[in-house]
Amino acid sequence: MSGSLRVLLPAASRTLARSSTACALKYSAAAGPARFGNAFQFNAVRGLASEATAEAEVEEVAPLQSLESIKEALTPEDAARLKLMRNIGISAHIDSGKTTFTERVLYYTGRIKAIHEVRGKDNVGAKMDSMDLEREKGITIQSAATYCDWDKVENGETKKYHFNLIDTPGHIDFTIEVERALRVLDGAVLVVCAVSGVQSQTITVDRQMRRYNVPRITFINKMDRMGANPWKAIEQVQKKLKMPAAALQVPIGMEDNLEGVVDIIEMRALYNEGSRGEVITEKPIPENLKDLVEEKRAVLIETLADVDDEIAEIYLNEETPTAQQLKDAIRRATISLKFTPVLMGSALANRSVQPVLDAVCDYLPNPSEVSNVGLDLTKNEAPVSLPPYSSLPFVGLAFKLEEGRFGQLTYLRVYQGVIKKGMTIFNTRTGKRTKLARLARMHSDEMEDVAEVHAGEICATFGVECSSGDTFSDGSLKVALSSMFVPEPVISLSIAPKSRDNGNFSKALNRFQKEDPTFTVKFDNESKETIISGMGELHLEIYVERIKREYNVECITGQPQVAYRESITAPAVLNYTHKRQSGGAGQFAKIVGELLPIKDQNVFESHVVGGKISEKFLAAVDKGFQEACEKGPLIGHKVLGAHMIVNDGQTHLVDSSEIAFRTAGYYGFRDSFMKANPVVLEPIMDVTITAPIEFQGGIIGLMNKKNALITDTDIGSDEFTLHAECSLNEMFGFATLLRANTQGKGEFTLEFKHYAQASPMLQRQLMAEFQKKEQAK
Numbered sequence: 001m002s003g004s005l006r007v008l009l010p011a012a013s014r015t016l017a018r019s020s021t022a023c024a025l026k027y028s029a030a031a032g033p034a035r036f037g038n039a040f041q042f043n044a045v046r047g048l049a050s051e052a053t054a055e056a057e058v059e060e061v062a063p064l065q066s067l068e069s070i071k072e073a074l075t076p077e078d079a080a081r082l083k084l085m086r087n088i089g090i091s092a093h094i095d096s097g098k099t100t101f102t103e104r105v106l107y108y109t110g111r112i113k114a115i116h117e118v119r120g121k122d123n124v125g126a127k128m129d130s131m132d133l134e135r136e137k138g139i140t141i142q143s144a145a146t147y148c149d150w151d152k153v154e155n156g157e158t159k160k161y162h163f164n165l166i167d168t169p170g171h172i173d174f175t176i177e178v179e180r181a182l183r184v185l186d187g188a189v190l191v192v193c194a195v196s197g198v199q200s201q202t203i204t205v206d207r208q209m210r211r212y213n214v215p216r217i218t219f220i221n222k223m224d225r226m227g228a229n230p231w232k233a234i235e236q237v238q239k240k241l242k243m244p245a246a247a248l249q250v251p252i253g254m255e256d257n258l259e260g261v262v263d264i265i266e267m268r269a270l271y272n273e274g275s276r277g278e279v280i281t282e283k284p285i286p287e288n289l290k291d292l293v294e295e296k297r298a299v300l301i302e303t304l305a306d307v308d309d310e311i312a313e314i315y316l317n318e319e320t321p322t323a324q325q326l327k328d329a330i331r332r333a334t335i336s337l338k339f340t341p342v343l344m345g346s347a348l349a350n351r352s353v354q355p356v357l358d359a360v361c362d363y364l365p366n367p368s369e370v371s372n373v374g375l376d377l378t379k380n381e382a383p384v385s386l387p388p389y390s391s392l393p394f395v396g397l398a399f400k401l402e403e404g405r406f407g408q409l410t411y412l413r414v415y416q417g418v419i420k421k422g423m424t425i426f427n428t429r430t431g432k433r434t435k436l437a438r439l440a441r442m443h444s445d446e447m448e449d450v451a452e453v454h455a456g457e458i459c460a461t462f463g464v465e466c467s468s469g470d471t472f473s474d475g476s477l478k479v480a481l482s483s484m485f486v487p488e489p490v491i492s493l494s495i496a497p498k499s500r501d502n503g504n505f506s507k508a509l510n511r512f513q514k515e516d517p518t519f520t521v522k523f524d525n526e527s528k529e530t531i532i533s534g535m536g537e538l539h540l541e542i543y544v545e546r547i548k549r550e551y552n553v554e555c556i557t558g559q560p561q562v563a564y565r566e567s568i569t570a571p572a573v574l575n576y577t578h579k580r581q582s583g584g585a586g587q588f589a590k591i592v593g594e595l596l597p598i599k600d601q602n603v604f605e606s607h608v609v610g611g612k613i614s615e616k617f618l619a620a621v622d623k624g625f626q627e628a629c630e631k632g633p634l635i636g637h638k639v640l641g642a643h644m645i646v647n648d649g650q651t652h653l654v655d656s657s658e659i660a661f662r663t664a665g666y667y668g669f670r671d672s673f674m675k676a677n678p679v680v681l682e683p684i685m686d687v688t689i690t691a692p693i694e695f696q697g698g699i700i701g702l703m704n705k706k707n708a709l710i711t712d713t714d715i716g717s718d719e720f721t722l723h724a725e726c727s728l729n730e731m732f733g734f735a736t737l738l739r740a741n742t743q744g745k746g747e748f749t750l751e752f753k754h755y756a757q758a759s760p761m762l763q764r765q766l767m768a769e770f771q772k773k774e775q776a777k
């Protein structure tokens with residue numbers, strides 16, 4: 001995937017992405033989940049984080065300031081403020097009920113006065129789905145940020161917790177939104193459907209959360225549905241997500257008769273009463289549930305004993321832990337990513353949402369319990385920790401850009417210090433300074449102006465020139481939180497406005513490109529076409545629709561095209577001389593070396609000794625090589641997997657120049673490439689299809705026809721899920737096909753898996769098409 005970063009990120013982030021990997025092992029798990037500035041570091045340390053979890057005693061990352069000044073920096077007011085703050089996301093498979101759940105959270109916390117359903121009859125739509133398109137399709141496309149306060153009673157005292165909440169989309173095509181949200185969150189609620197259990201997207205978001213070390217609590221929703229089975233869902237969390245999990249509750253009644261839950265830690269029954277379930281009434285545990293409660297409490301203790309030393313000791317001594325001991329252990333194990341506590345209820349039926357809010361306070365970390373790591377740009381990008389204390393200099397990350405009614409809106413997470421209206425902030429990538437005219441806290445598409453925002457918080461600013469992923473400081477620090485993991489676009493299509501462009505078409509493309517790094521736009525000089533690329537058909541379809549609705553520009557689009565890659569399968573000799581003698585100054589450059597296959601990246605290396613070719617000329621060869629990799633010789637697609645080594649060559653005193661060496665790099669590569677057994681690679685996708693059981697045979701037949709490799713099938717009570725690997729090429733138009741074959745009841749997701757060699761027939765066909773196009777020029 002490194003190729004994607006090289007292509008998609010601005011130059012500064014590129015350097016960070018590469019160099020920071022080297023210091024990845026300076027990782028501290030002991031202090032809680034460490035967040036690195038860069039996803040690649042996560043990949044590098046993920047093994048540590050997920051396998052050894054918090055036991056991994058790795059060197060702690062030093063803070064920017066001295067330890068003494070850090071200690072002094074934490075004022076008692078700040079400590080109290082942070083203790084009551086939670087930055088959380090809500091993630092799940094499509095249609096699990098995230099938006100419905102969030103709507104209840106906003107209602108119960110008093111943030112909104114009425115509940116509107118997703119695709120509800122009142123035509124208002126849920127608060128968090130603010131785009132028209134979202135309300136129409138009933139899906140969440142953009143993540144929306146909001147905040148609310150939750151009054152929690154602790155030992156008879158009411159404490160006001162402050163939540164920053166991000167609703168994230170479930171569709172794989174909008175996966176970058178999920179990645180962005182996770183980067184800035186300290187914890188998450190994973191919503192799982194009580195009937196469907198762990199689904200394909202649950203696994204994807206879980207993987208994303210692991211990448212960003214986000215602790216999570218699990219909420220099993222839709223307990224009011226027929227066939228709801230929380231125990232099966234928990235088993236799936238353990239097996240499919242490979243995460244120790246246990247219920248903290250037992251449902252009172254099921255399906256239509258769901259009344260509330262038994263809290264098996266405090267041993268009390270909690271009933272939702274009132275027309276919106278807003279009143280929680282505590283009662284003794286119903287007689288008929290006592291055995292089940294005992295059984296599930298024992299399971300909870302046993303599961304915790306496996307992941308927490310204190311509970312293990314109590315368990316081995318055959319003692320019973322107290323409620324407080326259990327709570328402390330759950331908190332420790334959840335924050336160190338060793339366990340996920342499971343709660344259950346129904347958002348739609350207004351059952352048992354409030355205990356989830358209590359669990360967020362009890363078990364998810366506050367910003368000071370997550371160690372965030374930045375890179376010190378003045379010290380060779382050495383990792384530095386950024387404690388969320390208000391008295392330290394300001395550092396913030398722009399994690400999302402959005403064109404709002406009031407101009408460009410930039411969402412910021414404040415990692416350190418305080419951001420104030422009127423202050424000048426400094427973009428550590430571009431060096432640009434901006435005076436902050438406005439600062440706001442967002443509530444979906446509405447906002448509330450504020451004068452200052454403290455460390456740990458999320459806010460929005462206006463008119464700040466930047467790209468998504470840029471770091472800001474007050475000017476006294478030069479640190480970068482660096483970029484997020486950016487998946488590579490796998491699909492492209494040509495697009496043109498139906499009538500003459502009055503500027504709106506380009507405006508729309510510029511804006512979407514800036515907001516969404518997985519959406520790219522380029523102009524193909526040869527075909528004179530504008531090409532947009534993205535993560536799937538739906539992803540691009542949504543943008544075409546938004547250009548029409550938001551910019552009033554109807555577009556004509558071409559057939560979707562697969563992003564193929566060209567690669568080599570054997571080593572080849574490099575020996576190329578570029579010589580030109582036509583009047584004026586001549587050109588001369590000779591390079592000798594080899595071309596080798598390498599996995600998932602393109603690398604240029606020089607082994608030239610004794611200054612036979614100067615550094616300047618070698619850099620020019622590298623440029624020529626990179627240029628050639630942009631358009632391969634076979635079918636004009638990007639090259640992936642080429643390692644060019646130059647170990648010898650020749651220069652001419654007068655005729656050698658950078659241009660000459662760049663040309664030699666370009667043509668030398670192409671020449672060797674053709675001798676290195678070249679092949680075309682095509683994207684292979686992970687396909688997950690869910691549909692009612694009666695369609696199983698038909699769908700298997702459909703996938704066999706597409707030469708898909710069926711890797712797994714799961715049969716539920718009324719639905720089945722099929723997992724397969726299939727080339728993207730074969731999956732075009734699958735939405736229509738699946739609809740037709742399942743009476744519109746089937747669903748599927750596609751996720752890029754890897755590149756694999758295309759069949760000889762497809763290669764021949766693509767090459768013939770390319771040659772025809774070249775000849776027609």
Ligand SMILES: Nc1nc2c(ncn2[C@@H]2O[C@H](COP(=O)(O)OP(=O)(O)OP(=O)(O)O)[C@@H](O)[C@H]2O)c(=O)[nH]1
Nearest residue numbers: 094095096097098099100139140170222346347348
């Ligand atoms: N029976 C039942 N239906 C629910 C429940 N929660 C949500 N739903 C329904 O499930 C559907 C999907 O709910 P959403 O809240 O839009 O789900 P989502 O996860 O936000 O969906 P995306 O944004 O498309 O990913 C809607 O029709 C809801 O009314 C529940 O607790 N019980």
